[in-house]
Amino acid sequence: MRITYTFEDPKPAICFSEEFSGGALNTNDWATSVSRGSFRPGIVGGRLRLTEAVGNQATAVSLQRLFPGADNLIQVEFDYYAYDGNGADGVAIVFSDASITPQAGGYGGSLGYAQEPDRTGGFAGGWLGIGIDEYGNYSNWSEGRQGGKRGRTPDSVAVRGAEDLDYQYIAGSDALSPGIDATGRNAPHRYRITIDSRGALPVLLVERDTTATGTDYQEIISVTLTGQQADVPENLFFSLTGSTGGSTNIHELDGLEICADKVGEIQRRVDHFEIIHSGRGLTCKPETVRIRACDDPACNAFFPDPVEVTLSPSGWVGGDTFTMNGETTRSLAITSPGTVTLGVPSSDPGTVAFSQTLCDDGSGTLAVGQCEMTFFDSGFDITVPDHIADTVVTANIAAVRKDDSTQRCVPGFDEETKDIALWSSYINPSSGSQSVILDEDGNELPSFVTGTKPLFFDANGLATVSIRYPDVGRVRLNARYQGSGDDAGLEMLGDGEFVARPDHFQLTIPGNPAATSVQDDNAFVTAGDDFEVRVSSVNASGNVTPNFGQETPAEDVVLEASLEAPSGGDSPALSGSFGDFGQDCNGAAAAAGTACGQFQWPEVGIISITPELASGGYLGTADVIGNAVSHVGRFIPDRFGVTITEPGEIEAYCDISTAFSYIGKPFEWLSGAEPTLLVEALNVGGTVTRNYTLGDFQRLSPGSLVRTPAAADNSGLDANGDPFPVSTSLANPTLSVIGRGQLQYRFSSSDEITYDKTVQTRVAPFTPDYSIELTQLQDADSVAAPLLPTNLAPVMNFELRYGRLQLENVYGPETVNLAMPLQIDYYTAAGFTRNLADSCWGYNTGSVTLDQSGLSGGSTSVVPVSGTMDMGGSATGSEVVLAAPGEPNRGDVRVSFPVPVWLQGDYDGDGSLGDPSGVATFGVYRGHDRIIYWREVTE
Numbered sequence: 001m002r003i004t005y006t007f008e009d010p011k012p013a014i015c016f017s018e019e020f021s022g023g024a025l026n027t028n029d030w031a032t033s034v035s036r037g038s039f040r041p042g043i044v045g046g047r048l049r050l051t052e053a054v055g056n057q058a059t060a061v062s063l064q065r066l067f068p069g070a071d072n073l074i075q076v077e078f079d080y081y082a083y084d085g086n087g088a089d090g091v092a093i094v095f096s097d098a099s100i101t102p103q104a105g106g107y108g109g110s111l112g113y114a115q116e117p118d119r120t121g122g123f124a125g126g127w128l129g130i131g132i133d134e135y136g137n138y139s140n141w142s143e144g145r146q147g148g149k150r151g152r153t154p155d156s157v158a159v160r161g162a163e164d165l166d167y168q169y170i171a172g173s174d175a176l177s178p179g180i181d182a183t184g185r186n187a188p189h190r191y192r193i194t195i196d197s198r199g200a201l202p203v204l205l206v207e208r209d210t211t212a213t214g215t216d217y218q219e220i221i222s223v224t225l226t227g228q229q230a231d232v233p234e235n236l237f238f239s240l241t242g243s244t245g246g247s248t249n250i251h252e253l254d255g256l257e258i259c260a261d262k263v264g265e266i267q268r269r270v271d272h273f274e275i276i277h278s279g280r281g282l283t284c285k286p287e288t289v290r291i292r293a294c295d296d297p298a299c300n301a302f303f304p305d306p307v308e309v310t311l312s313p314s315g316w317v318g319g320d321t322f323t324m325n326g327e328t329t330r331s332l333a334i335t336s337p338g339t340v341t342l343g344v345p346s347s348d349p350g351t352v353a354f355s356q357t358l359c360d361d362g363s364g365t366l367a368v369g370q371c372e373m374t375f376f377d378s379g380f381d382i383t384v385p386d387h388i389a390d391t392v393v394t395a396n397i398a399a400v401r402k403d404d405s406t407q408r409c410v411p412g413f414d415e416e417t418k419d420i421a422l423w424s425s426y427i428n429p430s431s432g433s434q435s436v437i438l439d440e441d442g443n444e445l446p447s448f449v450t451g452t453k454p455l456f457f458d459a460n461g462l463a464t465v466s467i468r469y470p471d472v473g474r475v476r477l478n479a480r481y482q483g484s485g486d487d488a489g490l491e492m493l494g495d496g497e498f499v500a501r502p503d504h505f506q507l508t509i510p511g512n513p514a515a516t517s518v519q520d521d522n523a524f525v526t527a528g529d530d531f532e533v534r535v536s537s538v539n540a541s542g543n544v545t546p547n548f549g550q551e552t553p554a555e556d557v558v559l560e561a562s563l564e565a566p567s568g569g570d571s572p573a574l575s576g577s578f579g580d581f582g583q584d585c586n587g588a589a590a591a592a593g594t595a596c597g598q599f600q601w602p603e604v605g606i607i608s609i610t611p612e613l614a615s616g617g618y619l620g621t622a623d624v625i626g627n628a629v630s631h632v633g634r635f636i637p638d639r640f641g642v643t644i645t646e647p648g649e650i651e652a653y654c655d656i657s658t659a660f661s662y663i664g665k666p667f668e669w670l671s672g673a674e675p676t677l678l679v680e681a682l683n684v685g686g687t688v689t690r691n692y693t694l695g696d697f698q699r700l701s702p703g704s705l706v707r708t709p710a711a712a713d714n715s716g717l718d719a720n721g722d723p724f725p726v727s728t729s730l731a732n733p734t735l736s737v738i739g740r741g742q743l744q745y746r747f748s749s750s751d752e753i754t755y756d757k758t759v760q761t762r763v764a765p766f767t768p769d770y771s772i773e774l775t776q777l778q779d780a781d782s783v784a785a786p787l788l789p790t791n792l793a794p795v796m797n798f799e800l801r802y803g804r805l806q807l808e809n810v811y812g813p814e815t816v817n818l819a820m821p822l823q824i825d826y827y828t829a830a831g832f833t834r835n836l837a838d839s840c841w842g843y844n845t846g847s848v849t850l851d852q853s854g855l856s857g858g859s860t861s862v863v864p865v866s867g868t869m870d871m872g873g874s875a876t877g878s879e880v881v882l883a884a885p886g887e888p889n890r891g892d893v894r895v896s897f898p899v900p901v902w903l904q905g906d907y908d909g910d911g912s913l914g915d916p917s918g919v920a921t922f923g924v925y926r927g928h929d930r931i932i933y934w935r936e937v938t939e
Helices: none
Strands: 002-007 012-018 029-036 041-042 049-053 057-069 072-083 090-097 126-133 156-160 169-172 189-196 203-209 218-226 235-244 250-260 270-275 280-282 287-292 307-312 321-324 327-332 338-341 344-349 358-360 371-377 378-383 392-402 410-411 418-429 455-459 460-469 471-481 491-501 504-508 532-539 558-564 575-578 594-600 605-613 627-633 641-648 660-662 676-682 705-709 713-715 724-727 732-737 743-744 752-755 770-777 790-792 799-802 803-807 811-813 818-828 831-834 843-844 849-857 866-868 879-880 892-897 915-921
Touching: 049 057, 049 235, 057 392, 072 090, 072 235, 090 250, 126 203, 156 203, 156 218, 169 218, 169 344, 189 705, 235 250, 270 344, 280 287, 280 491, 287 307, 321 327, 378 471, 392 471, 392 491, 504 605, 532 558, 532 575, 558 575, 558 627, 641 770, 641 790, 811 818, 818 915, 879 892
Parallel strands: 270 358, 280 371, 378 491, 660 799, 811 915
Antiparallel strands: 002 012, 012 250, 029 057, 041 049, 049 250, 057 235, 072 189, 072 250, 090 126, 090 235, 126 156, 156 169, 189 203, 203 218, 270 287, 287 327, 307 321, 307 344, 338 371, 378 392, 392 410, 392 460, 418 455, 418 471, 455 460, 471 491, 504 532, 532 594, 558 605, 575 594, 605 627, 641 676, 676 743, 705 770, 713 724, 724 752, 732 743, 770 790, 803 818, 818 831, 818 879, 843 866, 849 892, 892 915
């Protein structure tokens, strides 16, 4: 249904437009009814079909909206089709009192609105019925209808009034031309009906446009609804009715539009009422009757809100009107023999349109025609206590009759034995496979009158029998005495209800390892995942009760979980539900009294599960608690979520001026900036399982994380064009709990990442691009992190340089110390150049080695010097100092400086790295290369 809003000064008009283009009427908007015949209104060929071309039909549809009756303007337009029959009967546009449940009226000439020929059964709560009449009897004063014309007026439109005025004729047209059913299948007439209650008296206007364009309306009826019509109700329902009689037509509508200044939403309504009774009662005592307010056609659920109901006939103990919730019992006092009809004439909230009260008169079935109850002056008053199934209880059978003077029940028998027929009948559920058993002889009671049993009635007219019922449900025990001899002609009947409830519920959990602690092989299911539970309703003898779950509404079992381990953990509720009793987990037929369900528990741990009756009281009596199943589990996480919270940062070797590190020098993490991972134990739904980190339920260890360092830089290449090789040494990370269900992996500060230095890796400076793959995370239960592998890319905000240390050859007299300068170079595309950015390397010449075989005599030694390079060694002091060997010791000394690999170089071009070296020459002063001649001048 499409709702559009059109604003007109001074107030808006709300329009409901229905094109009937779908496959079925929307049950949220429309209610349908069949009061006579079998055809139910529905959408056929894109139109609303109200009748088939079949005789003696009466149908109705009702829009589920409220239209305030006072101070309102209501206008209805529609295309009308009548065809494929022999000219009868028609439809009615109905406005009825919304406080009364709509029910369609008579068939034939009454058009589903006016009464039947016996003057009963008109449209319930009807206020106004505008009939579009092909045959012409709607305006005829005949067939029980009140007022109107004497004789038929074919092809006319007529108006009849309210139910409380016997649907009195108000106004009508003469025969119209073209006729009502001149439409055929494809040429509709369009009608417009307007009710204006904004003035002192409501005004009705009926118009027709035979072109169906909506632009050529001709007035048919215009009438002020004066005293001949009941006052407009507070709220109105809009309905459409259709009918046929001895003659027929197909009747259809399309293009329906209902507009009003004021429209109200209909409140939630009771689907229907059900009355359960035995069909008989005693005039000397009130008879108990059960009433249900149903929320759906099958009464699978009761109406959830309080309902004020009025019962008929009069005589209900406590009053005919009362408020009930769902299901209740009420006692009816009828003091004279006879038959009454039980019913619910009104309720608040009301029932859905066309709802009918259903009754069970002891037959075990519900029907409209089973609401009669007969009262007798004598009979049996039977009481049986509610009890646990398959336990023995005493049924008291009191023979009573009405005292003529006090009108009260007095004993009907006095210390005498009578042959009594006993039988049982199912009430809820309405059928079963087991019988009530007479415990004295073990015989089953029949389900109908057959045979008798001698019962002794004491001075109070009371007899007792011990009975046992192995199943569950509400059951009726019936008794009948057919007099003979002095009692010839006397018939006494009576009954009493009882409820047999389960003793307990028994659970079976397939595959449950029944863990009592954490072990390698006792994982059950992951947190939040399905696990199967089977439940059986069991009687006192331990046998399954087949009737459980077949009640109306069906009883059900819920499960309550309690935490066994870990201590102090969370204990959330189970989710899931059982399927129908008598079915397995696949919906196939299974043993009655047993159900299967898929349940979920969202945490880690071991639990116990207790089954409980969902309703809290079996059929309104006592509660039933099941046998708890201990040690359910162990439940484990479904997966781990891994989040890189800190990718880690490598510390630059030197960042005084330009941040850089040397190829070949191991990298370390910046202090406090080691890579960290957040690991969360998650259930199926992605929620953290807080119990995972309690006790030994944590099955992750530092070794559970598999890390695969890259063997090469992701983008850098060596001199051969191959990926730049990298060597990585990762120590074990630390694993710590940082929150419930949350852990942190932190890389070790001892980790080392080294860009390998070889002759082949001598390349120009580049920015490193390196990653470590987080390959796998799996705990001892094989719970893994599905989003792995993923790469961790540490921050490396520095330049990577290929460096080497250079020693400069020196010359000088043997009488003075020689200083051999140190210099750190790095490789560029143009060759080696001094590394002016290195003011970080701390040197100590104490490790320098000397080869003095080239000295002619004497010896030299290293004068230890230590310090920090300044701009790659250009400043005085960055040198190796050799002590003077003294005269006449002359010659060459080879100086070698052991340095780490990252300062080594291929000095001799042999393809391998070595320590830097230089030559110090004593006893020779060479001077500057540009000086051709030196002369020593003495004084």
